[in-house]
Amino acid sequence: xxxxxxxxxxxxxxxxxxxxxxxxxxxxxxxxxxxxxxxxxxxxxxxxxxxxxxxxxxxxxxxxxxxxxxxxxxxxxxxxxxxxxxxxxxxxxxxxxxxxxxxxxxxxxxxxxxxxxxxxxxxxxxxxxxxxxxxxxxxxxxxxxxxxxxxxxxxxxxxxxxxxxxxxxxxxxxxxxxxxxxxxxxxxxxxxxxxxxxxxxxxxxxxxxxxxxxxxxxxxxxxxxxxxxxxxxxxxxxxxxxxxxxxxxxxxxxxxxxxxxxxxxxxxxxxxxxxxxxxxxxxxxxxxxxxxxxxxxxxxxxxxxxxxxxxxxxxxxxxxxxxxxxxxxxxxxxxxxxxxxxxxxxxxxxxxxxxxxxxxxxxxxxxxxxxxxxxxxxxxxx
Amino acid sequence: xxxxxxxxxxxxxxxxxxxxxxxxxxxxxxxxxxxxxxxxxxxxxxxxxxxxxxxxxxxxxxxxxxxxxxxxxxxxxxxxxxxxxxxxxxxxxxxxxxxxxxxxxxxxxxxxxxxxxxxxxxxxxxxxxxxxxxxxxxxxxxxxxxxxxxxxxxxxxxx
Numbered sequence: 001x002x003x004x005x006x007x008x009x010x011x012x013x014x015x016x017x018x019x020x021x022x023x024x025x026x027x028x029x030x031x032x033x034x035x036x037x038x039x040x041x042x043x044x045x046x047x048x049x050x051x052x053x054x055x056x057x058x059x060x061x062x063x064x065x066x067x068x069x070x071x072x073x074x075x076x077x078x079x080x081x082x083x084x085x086x087x088x089x090x091x092x093x094x095x096x097x098x099x100x101x102x103x104x105x106x107x108x109x110x111x112x113x114x115x116x117x118x119x120x121x122x123x124x125x126x127x128x129x130x131x132x133x134x135x136x137x138x139x140x141x142x143x144x145x146x147x148x149x150x151x152x153x154x155x156x157x158x159x160x161x162x163x164x165x166x167x168x169x170x171x172x173x174x175x176x177x178x179x180x181x182x183x184x185x186x187x188x189x190x191x192x193x194x195x196x197x198x199x200x201x202x203x204x205x206x207x208x209x210x211x212x213x214x215x216x217x218x219x220x221x222x223x224x225x226x227x228x229x230x231x232x233x234x235x236x237x238x239x240x241x242x243x244x245x246x247x248x249x250x251x252x253x254x255x256x257x258x259x260x261x262x263x264x265x266x267x268x269x270x271x272x273x274x275x276x277x278x279x280x281x282x283x284x285x286x287x288x289x290x291x292x293x294x295x296x297x298x299x300x301x302x303x304x305x306x307x308x309x310x311x312x313x314x315x316x317x318x319x320x321x322x323x324x325x326x327x328x329x330x331x332x333x334x335x336x337x338x339x340x341x342x343x344x345x346x347x348x349x350x351x352x353x354x355x356x357x358x359x360x361x362x363x364x365x366x367x368x369x370x371x372x373x374x375x376x377x378x379x380x381x382x
Numbered sequence: 383x384x385x386x387x388x389x390x391x392x393x394x395x396x397x398x399x400x401x402x403x404x405x406x407x408x409x410x411x412x413x414x415x416x417x418x419x420x421x422x423x424x425x426x427x428x429x430x431x432x433x434x435x436x437x438x439x440x441x442x443x444x445x446x447x448x449x450x451x452x453x454x455x456x457x458x459x460x461x462x463x464x465x466x467x468x469x470x471x472x473x474x475x476x477x478x479x480x481x482x483x484x485x486x487x488x489x490x491x492x493x494x495x496x497x498x499x500x501x502x503x504x505x506x507x508x509x510x511x512x513x514x515x516x517x518x519x520x521x522x523x524x525x526x527x528x529x530x531x532x533x534x535x536x537x538x539x540x541x
Contacts, residue, residue: 138393
């Protein structure tokens with residue numbers, strides 16, 4: 001509400017709305033569902049804690065209860081909660097998403113119960129991937145970011161582990177090479193999922209969460225590759241494996257296709273994304289060929305992040321913009337510590353860099369309108 | 383497709399799949415042959431993880447897995463009658479009962495290396511396994527899928 005109050009005050013000052021209209025908007029927002037966010041937060045917390053309790057009870061191995069009774073009770077509860085979720089959804093109840101989340105957690109608990117009763121082996125990530133697949137339709141119908149966010153988080157983490165265990169990746173690459181390959185493949189898979197979600201007209205929560213997951217996985221991949229180039233420890237290991245080169249080439253091609261064909265961005269944004277991709281792939285190439293030019297890691301990573309910063313700026317995604325700006329700052333800090341060594345050198349380096357960044361901000365403020373005009377011309381060139 | 387129908391199908395799908403998982407395992411239990419195999423703990427530090435036991439099944443043949451990778455490609459078949467390792471599925475016709483699995487970290491795994499136990503009994507069973515007094519009853523389907531059924535405790539350690 002504070003951000004809304006600030007915006008309303010700015011609009012009143014700019015005479016876009018009258019003070020009376022500002023008051024009416026504030027009153028409406030306080031009375032609407034938007035003010036129930038605290039209630040939803042507690043609701044989801046309560047459901048989550050309750051679900052963990054149910055899972056713990058199951059994990060405690062109730063030996064005295066026959067397996068058939070356990071299964072029957074579990075499926076009756078599952079059907080009951082599922083029916084409740086459907087009815088709540090159709091009536092658009094305020095607690096619908098909480099009930100839906102509870103149902104999804106019960107599905108996970110049921111997978112655990114079946115594993116326990118039939119002594120099924122397997123890694124936890126396999127259970128999460130099964131859970132992810134069978135609850136996907138529910139997530140696609142859900143309209144809240146919380147349910148979607150939990151689902152994407154668990155599935156992506158499980159995906160990383162699955163890729164590490166995948167026979168081809170595991171059998172043909174050394175362990176550290178597997179990490180590299182997995183980290184650069186996963187962002188591509190997430191980006192493909194986002195494109196499919198947009199094409200299938202999935203709801204806003206799903207595409208937003210996938211966009212965030214892509215950003216985080218891409219940044220992880222950038223960090224892994226950057227550190228490989230920058231730090232000598234990783235350079236001792238063999239990286240120039242043919243399969244790894246093929247994976248990087250494949251990722252490069254898919255990324256290029258994605259930039260060309262993703263439908264919802266402007267031409268200028270497409271150029272910026274192309275720069276992000278170009279710098280990232282150059283970084284991968286340096287990583288593969290064990291270059292001794294360690295500073296290349298920092299330079300290419302910072303260039304890639306700068307292009308990403310401009311991209312999010314052009315989309316007015318200010319949260320992501322500030323996050324990327326913070327990462328660039330941290331990378332500069334790391335650069336000076338690793339390359340210049342002493343505190344004095346680092347201090348001078350940071351002061352100079354700070355002045356450069358402030359100067360860039362001043363230039364941006366002065367020439368922003370001209371730059372925006374230039375970007376608009378690019379977008380509207382036929 | 384109406385909104386109501388979509389919601390009903392979305393909720394019924396996981397229930398149906400979980401139900402089929404139960405049905406498949408029940409079918410395996412009822413149509414499988416029982417085999418008793420000795421087991422031993424292979425890592426004393428991790429023999430208890432949570433509330434399940436992990437152990438190594440002794441098939442009576444040297445381990446066929448020599449690689450140190452997490453998981454190797456391809457399925458292996460552990461023939462129980464007679465005891466031998468089969469790599470080519472065409473040779474299975476000479477084997478009346480076999481378990482299918484794969485190599486993982488230099489061991490043959492078939493999905494039966496874990497047994498859930500009540501918390502109160504876990505420590506005692508752990509000690510008995512270390513002494514070699516526990517055997518695993520396994521149910522094996524005609525196509526080699528195995529499931530752990532129960533543990534059998536012997537009165538004296540194996541020689």
